[in-house]
Each structure stands twice: as C-alpha cells, then as structure tokens.
Amino acid sequence: MTTTEAQELLQAIDRCADEPIHIPGSIQPHGFLLVVSEPELRVQQASENVQRWLGIDARSLVGQPLSNLLPTARIEAGLTALSEDDHNPFHLSDVSIGLTGVAGQAFALLGHRHRGQLILEFERAETSGQAYDTLYPLMRTFVAQLQDSRELEALCQLAVREVKRITGFGRVKAYRFDAEDNGVVLAEVADPGYPSYLGLCFPAADIPQQARRLYRENLIRVIQDANYQPSPLVPALNPISGAPLDLSFAALRSVSPVHLQYMRNMGTLASMSISIVIRDRLWGLISCHDAEPRAVSYQTRTACELLGRILSLQIEARESEIVAQRKLELRHQIVHLLAAMADRDSVVEGFRHLPEVVLGFAGADGAAIISADKCETVGDTPDHEQILQLARWLGERRDELVFHSDCISRDIPDMPALAEHCAGVMAISISRLHAHYLIWFRHEQIKTVNWAGQPEKQIDRQSGALTPRHSFEQWQETLRGYAQPWDQVVIEGALELRNAVLGIVLRKAEEMAQLAGELRASNKELEAFSYSVSHDLRAPLRHIAGYTELLSEMESKQLSERGMRFLDNIADAARFAGTLVDNLLSFSQMGRSALRLSDVDLGALVASIREELAPDCEGRQIEWHLLPMPIVVADAAFIHMVLRNLIDNAVKYSRTREVAVIEVGAEQRAGEVVVYVRDNGVGFDMQYSSKLFGVFQRLHRMEEFEGIGIGLASVRRIIERHDGQVWAEGQLDKGATFYFSLPKLSYTSSLLDRDI
Amino acid sequence: MLKPILLVEDNPHDLELTLIALERSQLANEVVIMRDGAEALNYLQRTGAYADRADGNPAVLLLDLKLPKVDGLEVLKTVRETAELRSIPVVMLTSSREEPDLMKAYELGVNAYVVKPVEFKDFVAAISDLGIFWAVLNEPPPGSLRLKRARNKDEKN
Numbered sequence: 001m002t003t004t005e006a007q008e009l010l011q012a013i014d015r016c017a018d019e020p021i022h023i024p025g026s027i028q029p030h031g032f033l034l035v036v037s038e039p040e041l042r043v044q045q046a047s048e049n050v051q052r053w054l055g056i057d058a059r060s061l062v063g064q065p066l067s068n069l070l071p072t073a074r075i076e077a078g079l080t081a082l083s084e085d086d087h088n089p090f091h092l093s094d095v096s097i098g099l100t101g102v103a104g105q106a107f108a109l110l111g112h113r114h115r116g117q118l119i120l121e122f123e124r125a126e127t128s129g130q131a132y133d134t135l136y137p138l139m140r141t142f143v144a145q146l147q148d149s150r151e152l153e154a155l156c157q158l159a160v161r162e163v164k165r166i167t168g169f170g171r172v173k174a175y176r177f178d179a180e181d182n183g184v185v186l187a188e189v190a191d192p193g194y195p196s197y198l199g200l201c202f203p204a205a206d207i208p209q210q211a212r213r214l215y216r217e218n219l220i221r222v223i224q225d226a227n228y229q230p231s232p233l234v235p236a237l238n239p240i241s242g243a244p245l246d247l248s249f250a251a252l253r254s255v256s257p258v259h260l261q262y263m264r265n266m267g268t269l270a271s272m273s274i275s276i277v278i279r280d281r282l283w284g285l286i287s288c289h290d291a292e293p294r295a296v297s298y299q300t301r302t303a304c305e306l307l308g309r310i311l312s313l314q315i316e317a318r319e320s321e322i323v324a325q326r327k328l329e330l331r332h333q334i335v336h337l338l339a340a341m342a343d344r345d346s347v348v349e350g351f352r353h354l355p356e357v358v359l360g361f362a363g364a365d366g367a368a369i370i371s372a373d374k375c376e377t378v379g380d381t382p383d384h385e386q387i388l389q390l391a392r393w394l395g396e397r398r399d400e401l402v403f404h405s406d407c408i409s410r411d412i413p414d415m416p417a418l419a420e421h422c423a424g425v426m427a428i429s430i431s432r433l434h435a436h437y438l439i440w441f442r443h444e445q446i447k448t449v450n451w452a453g454q455p456e457k458q459i460d461r462q463s464g465a466l467t468p469r470h471s472f473e474q475w476q477e478t479l480r481g482y483a484q485p486w487d488q489v490v491i492e493g494a495l496e497l498r499n500a501v502l503g504i505v506l507r508k509a510e511e512m513a514q515l516a517g518e519l520r521a522s523n524k525e526l527e528a529f530s531y532s533v534s535h536d537l538r539a540p541l542r543h544i545a546g547y548t549e550l551l552s553e554m555e556s557k558q559l560s561e562r563g564m565r566f567l568d569n570i571a572d573a574a575r576f577a578g579t580l581v582d583n584l585l586s587f588s589q590m591g592r593s594a595l596r597l598s599d600v601d602l603g604a605l606v607a608s609i610r611e612e613l614a615p616d617c618e619g620r621q622i623e624w625h626l627l628p629m630p631i632v633v634a635d636a637a638f639i640h641m642v643l644r645n646l647i648d649n650a651v652k653y654s655r656t657r658e659v660a661v662i663e664v665g666a667e668q669r670a671g672e673v674v675v676y677v678r679d680n681g682v683g684f685d686m687q688y689s690s691k692l693f694g695v696f697q698r699l700h701r702m703e704e705f706e707g708i709g710i711g712l713a714s715v716r717r718i719i720e721r722h723d724g725q726v727w728a729e730g731q732l733d734k735g736a737t738f739y740f741s742l743p744k745l746s747y748t749s750s751l752l753d754r755d756i
Numbered sequence: 757m758l759k760p761i762l763l764v765e766d767n768p769h770d771l772e773l774t775l776i777a778l779e780r781s782q783l784a785n786e787v788v789i790m791r792d793g794a795e796a797l798n799y800l801q802r803t804g805a806y807a808d809r810a811d812g813n814p815a816v817l818l819l820d821l822k823l824p825k826v827d828g829l830e831v832l833k834t835v836r837e838t839a840e841l842r843s844i845p846v847v848m849l850t851s852s853r854e855e856p857d858l859m860k861a862y863e864l865g866v867n868a869y870v871v872k873p874v875e876f877k878d879f880v881a882a883i884s885d886l887g888i889f890w891a892v893l894n895e896p897p898p899g900s901l902r903l904k905r906a907r908n909k910d911e912k913n
Contacts, residue, residue: 538851538874543769546876550776578874 019256021210023244026230027252028223030295031107031123034066035238035245038118041066041076044239047252049231053105053122054097058234066120070095079111079118087114087249088218088305091298094125108298115246117238123251126297135166135303142307146314152176155318156187159286159311164189166303167272167296169288173197174276176284179485180204181212183284185452194291195267200452206262216282218249219275220305225293226263226270230254251298263289270294272301274308278316286311323489330493333361338500345508347430347501348376351438355379361497362426362490364440371436381441382421390418394427395435402495403427406442406485424483426491428498431505438494438501442483449477530588537581545574583710590717595635597745602629602643602675605636606664609644616651620660627665632673633745638718645711646677646738652705653736654681661735672724672741680735684728692728715740759815760786764796764831765849766824773876774818774849774883781884785815793826797834800841816886817846821857829860836865847886 027033032053035045042065046058054069066072078092089110096106106125111118142162149155156174164172171190175183181204188198207215215221231254238245247253263271268289276284286308296304336357341350351358351369355378358367366381370391375384382390393412394403404426405411409419418425424442429435548571556564606626632639647664654660663678684692684699691699693716694709716726719740730736761783765771771789778787790796798804800813817835821828828848835841848861848869858869868889870882 538872539767539770542851542872542874542876542879543773545874546769546773546879549876575874 019208019210019258020244021256022214022246022248022253024230024247024254024256025236025244026232026254027247027250028225028228028254029231030224030228031121031252032231033122033233033250033252034061034120035233036066036118036120037240038079041072043069044117045233045235045245047231048234062234062239070097075109075111075120082111082113084113087112089119089121089249089251089298091302092120095122097122110251110298112249114249115241117241117245119245119247119250121250121252123298124295126299135299139303139307143310146310149314150318152315152318153186155311155314156284156286157189159307160187160189162307163274163286163288163304166307167288167294167300168290169270169272169294170194170290170292171268172286172288174284174286175202176276177204177282181207182449183207186284194289197452200450202452211256211259212282214248215273215275215285216277216280219277219308220251220272220301221253221255222251222270222272222296222301223255223260223263224270224295226260226268227293228260251301267291272296272304274304276308276312276315278312278319283312283315326487326489327493330361330489330496333357334493334497334500337361337497338504341501341504347371347504348374352376352378359440362440362486362494363442363484364424364426365422365443366441368439368441369430369437370439371431371434379441380443382418386415386418386421387439389415390425390427390439391435391437394429394437394439401428401498402491404486404491406483407481409481419481422483423481424486426486426494428494430498430501432502438497440494442486444481445484447479447482449479451477526588530585538578541574541578541581545571545578548574580710587710587714587717590638590714590721595638595721597633598636599631600634600636600639601631602639602666605629605640605643606647609640609647612644613648613651616648620651620655621658622651622654622660622662625661625663625665627663629664629666629675630668630673632742634722634742635718638721639742642715642718642740643675643677645715646740649711649738650677650679650681650736652681652707653683654679656682669741672743674739674741676737676739678735678737683730683732683734683736685732686730689728689730693726712738758785759812760788761816761818762788762790762796762799762814763818764790764793764823764828765818765820766791766822767820770820770849770872773879777876777880777883780880783884788814791824793823793828793831795825796823796831797826800835800844801838813841813844815845817844818886819846819848821848821850821861829857829864832861832864832866 027047027049029047029049029052032050033045033047034043034050036043042063043061044063046061048058050056050058050061061069066075074093075095078090082090089112092109092111094106095109107122108125110121110123113119139162142158145158146155149158156176160172160174163169171188171194173185173188173190175185177183183202183204183206185197185200185202188196190196233245237243263269266289268291270288270290270293272288274286274288275282276286286304337350337354339350340353340357341347344350344353348369348371351367355367359365359379364379366377366379368375368377368381368387370376370387375387375391377384377387381387390412393415394400397403404424406424408415408423408425412418412425422441423444425439427437427439430438548567552559552564552567552571559567603626606629610624610626643664647662650662651660654662657680661678661680663676665676665678667674667676682700688699693712712726715738719726719742722742722745724740724742726738726740728736728738761778763771763774763778765774771791775787775789788799790799795805796817796819799806799809800817802809802811817831819828819831823831832846832848835844835846845867846865848858848866850858850869850871861869868886870886873879873882
C-alpha cells in the first residue's frame, strides 16, 4: 500500500468513526415508530412506513392525538411503569390497530424514553405464551450449565449454543476484544454451509468507536434484513427539540450503510448482536448471523439480553477468581522472596537464592538486580553491559515507579542491541536514593494472528466512502519483536514487591542507626573502661617498677645474685605490662579519634619510615624494592602507623635471613588502591592467617621475636576505619605479604564524621 | 623562707614514690602533703583544720587528677576562681595521657601535667624537671637555693 492510499484509508476510517449512527433519521422497516408528546400523547414524528403498515400518510399523523389511532388507556398505565433511568424498550401492551382498508393487525407496542422523548415502536406481535413456554426451560438449563463451566471458552460455547437454540440463527459466535479491541472468536456454533470463524481475529477497525459506545449502552441490536430500505422519520427533525431523534435505544434503529455492506460481504442478511459488558467495558459480543432475513421477536430479544447479562456476570466472576488466584500466588511469591531477603539481610542475596521464584513471579525468562554498579542475574538475560545501560536509561525516568514494555524495539528505540536479546522488560526501582533496580526480561514471542480477512479496509475510490472488505478468508500475520504483555496483576505485584523491598531497606537503615547508637553507647563504656585501666592498672605497675628499682638500688648488697636476677625479672615484667597497657590504650584511642583526611604521598611515607628504621637495620643486609606509590586521601598519621608497623614487621621477621628482601608496592584497582609489604622472612602458616590481625595474637614465641601482638590489630583497625580491608599471604619459612586496600576517598566521604 | 610545695596525693605508694622523686631532685622546699581535695582546699583557703596556718601560698601545687571527696579538677577550678590563689602554678599528676579529664584540666588553666611513667627513673626525672622549673626557676633567688641544698648535703654526710 502506498502512503497516499494509507492516508485515504485512515481518513475514510475517520469518517466512518464520525458517522452519527445514533441519529440515522430512519428506521428499519420491519415495524414502525411514533414519537409522542407527554402527557398529551400527541404524535410529533412518525416513520414514513406507517403508510405501508397502517395505510396512513405519516404527515397526516403528525399533531394528532395518539388516541385517534388506538386506545391509550393501557398504554398510559404502562407508561407510569417506565422507569426514568432504564432506556431499554419496554413492552407496554399488544395493540390491535384496525383502520380502513387494513384488517385489524396485532402489534407488540414497545415504549422507551430517551432524552426526554417518548418513543413508541410497533412490531408484529407473536403469541406471547408460546414464546415464554419455550424460553423459560432453555434459560433454566443454560444457567445450571453455566455454573458448571470453569473455562471462559466453555462459558461462551454454552452461550452461543443457547442463543442459537433460542433464535434459530444459522451461525452464532462469541468473541472477545483484546487490549487493542481486536475481536478473537472464542466460540461458535454454525449450521452446515456457513464459513467458520472460530479462532480468527476481527480487526478493531471493523467496529468504530461510536458503535462500541452504542454496544455498551444498548445491549442488543437486530438487523432483520440487510437489504432493507430504511424508512425516514417525518418530519426529520423533532418539532419540539428541533434536533434529529436519538435512536440509541430504539430496536428499529437503522444502521450504517457501511455495516450493511459489511454484512452482505460476509454473506449474511440477518444479524443480531448481544453485548458482553464487564465493568463498563465492552468485553465481547455474541454475534448471530443468518444467510436469510430473520425476524426476532421482542420476547426472544429480552431473553437474549438476559442471557447476555448472565454470561457477563459469570465471566466477570471467573475473571475475578482468576485474578484473585493469581494475586494470591504473587503474594506467596513476594512473601517467599522477602523472607529470603530478610533472612540474608540482603536484597541481592535473597534474589540470588530464589531464582525460580524471581522468574516465576513475573513469568519472566530472566531477571537482574542492579545495586550500585553491581549486576546480578538469574535465568536468561542480556549481558551486563546492556543491563547497566538499561538501568541508566531507567535512571532518567525516575518518577516512574514501574516501567514495563512488551516491545522494547518500539518503547526503547535507542537500545537496538537490547531488543535483539529480549522483547519484554519490566523494572522497578528498589531504592529511593540510588539507581537500584529489579528488572525482568521476556523473550520475544512470535505471535501469529489469524485475521478474518486482511485487516486493511478498502476505500471506494469514487465516493471516498469506506467499502468493507469483500474477503473474510483467513489471512495470517506474523508479529515480531513482541513479548507476552505484562499482566496488570503482575505489574501491581511488582509494585507491591517494590514497596516491601523499600520497607526492608528502610528497616535495615533503622537497624543500622540503632546499632550505631548501641555501638556509640558501648564505645563510651569502653572509653570509661580504658580510663579505669589506664588509671587503676597503670598505678600498681608503676609501684611495682618503682619499688623494685628502689630495692635493687638500695638493698642490692644484701641480695644474692639470684635474688638480684629475680628483681630484674620483676622490673622487666612490670615494664612490659606497662607497655601493654599503654599500647592497649592507644589502640582504643585509634577507634575513637576522628580521621583527619589529607593527601598522603605513600612513596614519601615509605622512604621516611625506612629512615626511621635505619638503626634496626644496622649490621643487616637488606635488599629494598620500593616501587612507585600513588598519593591517596587518608589520615596521614594513621597510615604512617600502618606502614611503619608492616615494614617494621618485615624487617623483624626477616632478620634470620642472610639477605633480607623487602618489597613495598601498590596497585590501582577499581575504586581502591591495594598496598602490599612483602618479605622473604620466616612467614607463617596460612591456617593461622585469621589470627594475625587479632589483638594480642602472636604466632611466634617471645624469645624468637619480641613484640606484644598489637601491631597488626592496630593496622586492621586503622584500615577498617578507612573502609578498607587487610589480608595476608604467607608460607612457613617462605616469607609473607601483607596487603591493605584503601578505597578512593574524597574529602567529603562520610567516614569523616563517623566515630565508630 | 622558701615557699613549700603542696602535694595532693591519695595513694600512699604514689605518695611515697613522689616524695622520693622530689627528694632525689634535691629541692630544698618543704613539701606539704594533703591526702584529698577537701583537705587541700582547707589548706589553701586557710579554713577548717588549717584556719590558723600562717599566711602564704605554696610555690607549686602538685595535684593528682583523681582524688577522694573533691577531685583534682575541682580543686584546680577553685584555685583559678579564687583571686588570692589564682597565681599558684598548678601541675597535674596523672596516670595516663589518655585521660579525658586532661583536656578539662587545660581548659581550667593548668600550667603543666606529668604522666607518671612506669619507669621510676623517668618519674624522678619528670618530677625533678617540673619541681625545679616551678619551685626553683620561677622563684628568685635561685643561687641561694642550690647553695643551701649543697650545704645540707654536706652536713648530712
């Protein structure tokens, strides 16, 4: 189709959509219509075909009292029963109108008020008793069977079978409108010779919007003969309102010529449709057709309308049940996920632990969770780079709590690579502050639509009017790039999950705050404790040292050599205990004092430490490998202490080597710097590596290597204050390497004002 | 007449060791000993048991931080708030430099502090430095003191 043709078609459809089908100005001629004033009951408008039915010229009827035509007493009684809010035609009575030249004919008189006008429609009367006698049992079995059917298709199948039995139409089908208003035939019963449309799809454009509105309001519509000659109203405009008569609810309303053409194209001359309206939406239609013209009495129509309403209620109940079931299932899965997240104290861990729930929850093929720049996936997903790119894209639309698309190529056109991998995506943001997302992916689902005829409508090139397509032969279309659409229930479930996850995150933040509070309190206690240690423990040690010294000084002559050695041991022990206490205090001090961040030139620091240690290196042969080091942001005094401790250790533990080799270097990694100090000394057994950094943990005997076992504990404490990590690698007698990592801090980093 | 050194110390061992340290630093000043803060204040303000003592402030006040009844900081505070006592040099004696009260002592206007070292030798050195500085160097005439001390020594031997 060329562009011009496509435009013409669109314009024609627009015109079709604009046709005011509720005011056609004429009726179908299988009955006649009068508009009468109230309360005088004087004829205001009449359909021209009263001439044919009653032998009266419509014009002569206008202005006459209705009572000239028929006895009005029973009509008046019926009118009082017409309720204001029900616009549907109501059977007022059967009337017999006998006029000159026409034998007394029995008519069923149906009345309804719409927009302040009383509309009376006259149809040929049936024997009412007979109709009810056959209808009632049919309806009764139908209702009983409906209750036994669970599936939508089965419900619809029952309904079409029933409608066919009541009405006798040659083919009855039920179809349901999808989200785009295309109608898919779910059930069908047809006499031999009728083409079957079961499973076919009628394009949305087949029924223009205003017709759908009318279907929604007026649940039943009959066309007895598509070849009818419409009978115009006389006069065309209502003399009181000066406007065309609104025939929305009139049973005899004439329909659009486009529709009649459509019917003839389908090879059907009679049709009836029963609307299935659920929650004010046109859910579907039961559509009846016959190759021959067919009359449908008002009793049959009423029965069908009732049947339609019952079916609607049943479908609504089934749908609510399905939705409730699905909601319950989703709720279970949410609870399951949340429990896993809460147990592990981590949203990501919970996610990783239950891949099948994560996927089952949304009926997805893959899922990803993105926190910070980390991306965890389960199932089949695009690669991490694409997911992170998607997260950035989502980040630009922050106000959306949930994003979903069943066609990525259409909705995210700038990410063709993503669309190649999957077609559907649903994402929820799981942090109020950060770009953290939970994302589900669905594969493309190649969809085959069996259209009832090629959906493009044709335009009559002469008149520009729309000619409905002539062929209703099945026509297949393959849709690419689409995933199964995300169910509203699933989207709501995802939102619920989002709120709950935020709740967990929030609760964790609260717990952290509480923990921080408790830590502060216990820190205060520790401070008090160290105060008392400093004061109370140090004093007796001082006394021991003091008196020992005085004793050895003043009384040495009276002591044996052994006694003197004992005294020396006491003094040594007291001195050592004093150092212990002092170190313990400065260790506790380390955790308390605030970090003073500045630029620290690690290279210069190592050089100065080497000089400080020169006296210890005297007489030793040490090969130094000092590699280039970066400048980091850290607390200079503390980092000095760390490096001094590590290098001091390297010097100390390599002193049994003829040539000690000590290497100090650094490595830049993503977001951090890793510094190491390596020696070829006595090393350690890796099974004790966890003990290395503990307070007062020593791996060597005192005689081998002096020390009190607080150096590495201090190192760890300082590095952890910087949000870094310490670790070590070693082998007995093969040397050791101590590492610490420092995250790349800025002066505004939050650890500045943290005091735990 | 040299002004005395006022030593306020509750712990008998610390007291003895401090006295030995003072002795070894060869200060000639008399050492007046008070065992708690309340007693120290009585002495300084010439109230209670010391209402009758002769006028005059000590050369230096060696004050332990932790004291029974009225603690060192309170004594320091009262000294700094009393016009007649304000000029007395106060040296705080403390067990450890980690004591949080040390900051308060500075705020209250302490002149110096001594962390009592575990090593007795170091303690003697610290007390002697401080004692000489505050009790001697700040008090003229210095020459006579040293003479007197040397003479005393000779007499003893």
